[in-house]
Amino acid sequence: MEPFLHIQGMSGGYIWNRPVVHDLSFSIDSGEMVGLIGLNGAGKSTTIKHILGLLVPQQGEVRVNGLRVSDNAEKYRASFAYVPEAPELYEELTIREHLRMTAMAYGLDETQFRSRSETLAGQFDMTEKLDSFPQTLSKGMRQKVMIMNAFLVEPPLYVIDEPFLGLDPLGIRSLLDLMVERKRNGAAFLISSHILSTLETYCDRYVVLNKGRIASKGTLDELRRSAGAVPDTTLDDVFYTLVKGGPT
Numbered sequence: 001m002e003p004f005l006h007i008q009g010m011s012g013g014y015i016w017n018r019p020v021v022h023d024l025s026f027s028i029d030s031g032e033m034v035g036l037i038g039l040n041g042a043g044k045s046t047t048i049k050h051i052l053g054l055l056v057p058q059q060g061e062v063r064v065n066g067l068r069v070s071d072n073a074e075k076y077r078a079s080f081a082y083v084p085e086a087p088e089l090y091e092e093l094t095i096r097e098h099l100r101m102t103a104m105a106y107g108l109d110e111t112q113f114r115s116r117s118e119t120l121a122g123q124f125d126m127t128e129k130l131d132s133f134p135q136t137l138s139k140g141m142r143q144k145v146m147i148m149n150a151f152l153v154e155p156p157l158y159v160i161d162e163p164f165l166g167l168d169p170l171g172i173r174s175l176l177d178l179m180v181e182r183k184r185n186g187a188a189f190l191i192s193s194h195i196l197s198t199l200e201t202y203c204d205r206y207v208v209l210n211k212g213r214i215a216s217k218g219t220l221d222e223l224r225r226s227a228g229a230v231p232d233t234t235l236d237d238v239f240y241t242l243v244k245g246g247p248t
């Protein structure tokens with residue numbers, strides 16, 4: 001069976017014939033968590049925009065559950081939820097209304113909406129904020145709203161961009177617990193983050209981007225081998241060697 005997310009020979013970017021990511025190939029199976037790592041400007045967000053269908057590949061293709069976005073945009077987008085790096089909320093809607101809108105867009109019924117949104121609000125310590133407007137929330141609370149919206153849907157694929165910034169330690173723990181639970185239930189995860197120690201604990205595999213190209217990919221052991229590193233080397237040190245050619 002084809003992996004849930006499959007990227008094959010993809011080059012792309014913002015200007016036609018001027019790609020900023022080159023010949024990317026990687027895939028994520030259901031029940032797998034993959035870390036997308038790279039320095040600032042390496043191409044992580046650009047890769048994510050191609051997966052979301054916001055940018056069109058200039059070469060190669062992206063398939064989610066066997067579909068390209070051009071095959072059926074609605075069905076393609078219904079297969080995943082995205083948590084952006086910076087919260088994007090509607091100032092005129094309360095948190096509960098955001099959740100309700102997401103539930104409607106993804107076709108959840110009233111019972112699913114109520115039980116899941118109450119559970120998520122409890123997990124993220126946001127129950128008392130459900131009827132508040134975004135401008136009355138702290139930065140971390142706004143990020144929690146984005147996360148709650150993504151997890152409300154229970155999609156087969158989560159694309160998460162730098163999720164830990166701004167969250168307090170309890171929020172990070174709740175998010176990681178939820179990710180582990182959904183992964184156990186078969187969800188696939190692509191997580192882009194600079195917090196390599198956390199990725200090392202949770203991810204099954206990694207894609208290391210350097211200047212728009214894949215410098216290495218695979219399990220931590222496979223990355224260590226490609227970096228010529230000894231068995232106990234941390235992801236942080238392996239990453240440094242792969243992108244800087246430094247010692248481990």
Ligand SMILES: Nc1ncnc2c1ncn2[C@@H]1O[C@H](COP(=O)(O)OP(=O)(O)OP(=O)(O)O)[C@@H](O)[C@H]1O
Pocket residue numbers: 014020038039040041042043044045046047
């Ligand atoms: N909207 C845009 N228009 C043109 N070029 C862009 C745009 N956004 C990013 N780029 C360029 O694409 C390249 C990859 O940037 P990208 O944002 O994908 O990096 P990143 O790995 O997500 O970095 P960071 O860790 O800083 O978020 C960079 O050279 C950047 O200047």
